[in-house]
Amino acid sequence: MSYAHKLGRGIVFSIGAISLFAVVLLLIDMIRLMELIKPMPSGQSYIEPLSRLIWSALLAVVATVFSIISGIWIVRGFYLQRSFKRTIDRLSIAFYFPHLIVALYVLAVANFLYQLIDFYHPLFGFLEILLAYWVKEVPFVVFYLTVTYTSLDLQSRRLIQGFGGSKWQQFYHVEWVAIQGQVAEIFLILFAFILTAYEIPALIGSSVYPLLGPTIIEYYYSIDLSERFIMDVILLAVTSMFVLLTISLFAWTSRLRHLNGKGSRTI
Amino acid sequence: MKQFLLYSYIAMLFYSTYLFVTKKMDFSFILEDPSFGTAIYYTVFITIIIITLNILLGVITGWHLAKQEGLWLDVFVLLPLVIPVIAVMGGLQLGLLWMDIPDHILGVLLIHLLVTLPFSIQIFRSRFVELEEEIPSIVRLFKGSNITLWVFIYFPLLSGSLFAVILLTTVISLSQYAITAYIGGGLIPTITTLLFPYLQSSNFYIVHTAVFLLITIIGAFAVLVKAIILILKKVVTSLL
Amino acid sequence: MTVLGKSGSGKSTLLQIIAEMETVDSGELQKDPNTTVAYITQKPYLFNHMTVLQNIAFPLKCQGLKKQERYQVARSWVEKVELHGLENRYPYELSGGQQQRVSIARAFVYQPNVLLMDEPFANLDVKLSRQLQHLIFNEMKLRNVSGVFVTHNYEETKMYADQTVLLQDGRLSKMSEEDVELYFNEGIQQNGEIHSVAKCSLTNAMRKTSIPIVVEKEVHLYGVDFYVIQLPNGQKQFIKKVDELDLNDPLYLDVKGN
Numbered sequence: 061m062s063y064a065h066k067l068g069r070g071i072v073f074s075i076g077a078i079s080l081f082a083v084v085l086l087l088i089d090m091i092r093l094m095e096l097i098k099p100m101p102s103g104q105s106y107i108e109p110l111s112r113l114i115w116s117a118l119l120a121v122v123a124t125v126f127s128i129i130s131g132i133w134i135v136r137g138f139y140l141q142r143s144f145k146r147t148i149d150r151l152s153i154a155f156y157f158p159h160l161i162v163a164l165y166v167l168a169v170a171n172f173l174y175q176l177i178d179f180y181h182p183l184f185g186f187l188e189i190l191l192a193y194w195v196k197e198v199p200f201v202v203f204y205l206t207v208t209y210t211s212l213d214l215q216s217r218r219l220i221q222g223f224g225g226s227k228w229q230q231f232y233h234v235e236w237v238a239i240q241g242q243v244a245e246i247f248l249i250l251f252a253f254i255l256t257a258y259e260i261p262a263l264i265g266s267s268v269y270p271l272l273g274p275t276i277i278e279y280y281y282s283i284d285l286s287e288r289f290i291m292d293v294i295l296l297a298v299t300s301m302f303v304l305l306t307i308s309l310f311a312w313t314s315r316l317r318h319l320n321g322k323g324s325r326t327i
Numbered sequence: 328m329k330q331f332l333l334y335s336y337i338a339m340l341f342y343s344t345y346l347f348v349t350k351k352m353d354f355s356f357i358l359e360d361p362s363f364g365t366a367i368y369y370t371v372f373i374t375i376i377i378i379t380l381n382i383l384l385g386v387i388t389g390w391h392l393a394k395q396e397g398l399w400l401d402v403f404v405l406l407p408l409v410i411p412v413i414a415v416m417g418g419l420q421l422g423l424l425w426m427d428i429p430d431h432i433l434g435v436l437l438i439h440l441l442v443t444l445p446f447s448i449q450i451f452r453s454r455f456v457e458l459e460e461e462i463p464s465i466v467r468l469f470k471g472s473n474i475t476l477w478v479f480i481y482f483p484l485l486s487g488s489l490f491a492v493i494l495l496t497t498v499i500s501l502s503q504y505a506i507t508a509y510i511g512g513g514l515i516p517t518i519t520t521l522l523f524p525y526l527q528s529s530n531f532y533i534v535h536t537a538v539f540l541l542i543t544i545i546g547a548f549a550v551l552v553k554a555i556i557l558i559l560k561k562v563v564t565s566l567l
Numbered sequence: 568m569t570v571l572g573k574s575g576s577g578k579s580t581l582l583q584i585i586a587e588m589e590t591v592d593s594g595e596l597q598k599d600p601n602t603t604v605a606y607i608t609q610k611p612y613l614f615n616h617m618t619v620l621q622n623i624a625f626p627l628k629c630q631g632l633k634k635q636e637r638y639q640v641a642r643s644w645v646e647k648v649e650l651h652g653l654e655n656r657y658p659y660e661l662s663g664g665q666q667q668r669v670s671i672a673r674a675f676v677y678q679p680n681v682l683l684m685d686e687p688f689a690n691l692d693v694k695l696s697r698q699l700q701h702l703i704f705n706e707m708k709l710r711n712v713s714g715v716f717v718t719h720n721y722e723e724t725k726m727y728a729d730q731t732v733l734l735q736d737g738r739l740s741k742m743s744e745e746d747v748e749l750y751f752n753e754g755i756q757q758n759g760e761i762h763s764v765a766k767c768s769l770t771n772a773m774r775k776t777s778i779p780i781v782v783e784k785e786v787h788l789y790g791v792d793f794y795v796i797q798l799p800n801g802q803k804q805f806i807k808k809v810d811e812l813d814l815n816d817p818l819y820l821d822v823k824g825n
Contacts, residue, residue, distance in 0.1 A: 068391025069400070071384050075444055076403030078437070079410045082418030089421050156494050158502040158545070160519075160526060164538055207453045249408045256411035258505035263526060276413050277505055295414045302409045310402050464588035465612055468604065469677065471629030479628070483616040567621045567628065 116272035131201025185268030241313035389451025430512030572734035605679035611670035777819035
């Protein structure tokens with residue numbers, strides 16, 4: 061069996077290493093471009109991409125937080141009402157929709173609504189994108205947290221209730237303690253995905269302020285090497301931040317694991 | 328939910344038939360595309376390879392992770408999900424260029440694998456965690472072989488996750504426009520790279536047709552896979 | 568052979584090593600390769616996707632028996648464990664006791680030489696526990712199966728063991744009757760020594776080896792009369808009733824009475 065274990069381990073490290081390596085290649089490209097591009101792009105030319113980055117980050121944070129809170133609320137609702145498994149199965153259908161389709165459904169519904177109320181504001185574009193991400197990602201959050209919730213001990217909540225604890229304390233001490241590591245994980249995954257995704261903003265966001273994903277593709281396809289260089293810088297900065305956050309997340313949860321006693325972080 | 332989906336699909340089917348009959352829906356924009364045949368070929372090829380790899384690698388890795396833990400292990404499992412795909416795409420394209428195999432199917436396969444494998448691993452791992460870890464020892468106690476273990480015990484118990492992984496992998500792979508177009512460089516057309524520009528069009532009927540095609544393909548595929556898995560399960564159970 | 572030992576002493580691990588379900592860190596397991604081992608524990612470990620009959624027949628499938636043969640054998644075992652009518656049920660549809668019966672049938676179906684039991688009755692009620700014990704130990708006698716039995720139960724140890732061993736600090740040591748007595752009962756302390764209850768008797772006479780006691784009540788255990796006595800340190804004990812005793816006079820426990 062150790063052969064299979066070695067293989068499993070190897071696969072895990074390989075895919076992580078390939079991802080990291082690809083980013084290292086970006087770094088090399090950036091350094092190479094530094095020698096090729098003269099003069100270097102001025103601070104001015106960073107403003108536009110940076111503002112798009114900030115807008116996308118804001119959108120991504122809102123969408124992520126919203127999805128996570130909804131996901132937790134849904135999982136708790138089903139978990140506490142015990143009609144758990146069946147409803148989760150039903151919800152997980154949405155998991156299998158391509159995000160393109162979700163985006164187009166949202167667009168169709170939105171356009172229909174605009175015609176109905178005869179009113180449109182450019183900000184609605186952002187709301188459409190938020191909605192599309194929310195519909196797509198909530199099932200993902202639910203799926204991720206389901207495993208933890210099924211293994212939670214309902215009795216602990218009653219125990220706290222018996223001590224006179226409020227519903228919030230019940231949630232905090234029993235559920236939050238178990239899921240906080242995973243919530244942080246999901247936050248990172250969703251934030252990274254929504255920040256840099258291409259397809260949904262490309263479909264919906266065309267009438268709205270351009271977001272980071274389409275911007276990166278646009279700059280990469282451009283003939284102007286300096287634009288590519290700017291994108292490399294931004295992508296490297298963003299990626300480094302995510303990698304550092306991931307490492308600190310796991311350092312934090314492994315410390316928690318020691319405090320909580322043995323057991324997998326995901327259980 | 329499943330009923331809701333079925334009804335809304337039937338509604339869409341009726342609407343599409345109506346459009347087709349009134350000649351408002353026209354498949355010609357796709358069928359007349361010169362790379363249509365190549366796109367179908369590449370899509371099928373990529374999907375089959377990616378599904379196979381996801382199942383094989385996902386099961387082994389999920390099984391291993393259900394038993395082992397480690398700080399760096401967990402970090403590396405998460406990395407492909409957390410590092411933006413677009414960054415990996417950019418670096419990978421450069422790597423392929425420097426290795427002198429740009430716009431190659433290998434690059435597309437690799438990046439699709441990187442996007443789908445982490446999910447398969449998570450799905451299989453959570454399933455293995457639910458299962459008793461003594462299962463292999465018990466089968467060994469009965470002097471059963473590894474084949475017996477995997478065919479008669481693990482396959483029926485994993486069939487749900489197997490279906491989830493196959494469907495999810497296909498859906499994710501079929502959703503990838505940007506990375507396929509970039510790494511494939513236009514030389515590797517897929518159904519998605521073909522359809523996506525039409526999805527962005529302002530012509531409602533064209534968008535509708537493209538969406539309809541995509542949904543039908545995915546839906547038919549899901550039904551097919553479910554049927555195959557059910558049949559295999561029945562065969563295995565009858566041999567028990 | 569019954570294995571006694573404190574929680575965490577490694578009894579379950581010992582059985583798992585014998586069953587080759589755990590690997591050994593150092594040393595080796597010497598086993599005749601023709602030995603077939605069966606293993607029953609508190610958790611039945613039944614396969615949820617198989618019916619009762621399929622679960623019982625599964626070990627025979629692993630050993631290559633043809634379908635008709637193995638179901639014939641499996642059906643006879645379903646009768647023996649009194650699960651007739653439940654053959655096509657799934658494990659989650661059965662009660663704990665029924666699941667344990669299935670696991671017992673499954674253990675015996677492939678004719679093991681050795682049966683390892685890790686507190687298999689711990690989660691069951693007393694009556695059911697007794698029923699299953701009779702079932703298992705009768706079958707073992709019939710088929711000449713050796714057993715290693717881990718238990719925390721005084722009765723089970725006394726009733727079924729030919730030999731009793733103690734696992735302590737990683738070492739196995741043989742236990743005498745008195746050792747077993749002292750393992751399950753506190754023993755009486757006197758002058759820094761511990762004596763087993765078996766060696767004590769009740770008297771009205773005070774001797775050097777006596778401890779003053781008080782009789783709390785009379786009880787009936789297995790058709791025999793006992794007193795519940797209380798010692799000066801608060802300890803309570805069962806002790807066999809002695810007719811010649813005068814309960815109105817002071818009472819003593821003589822530790823060298825036998």
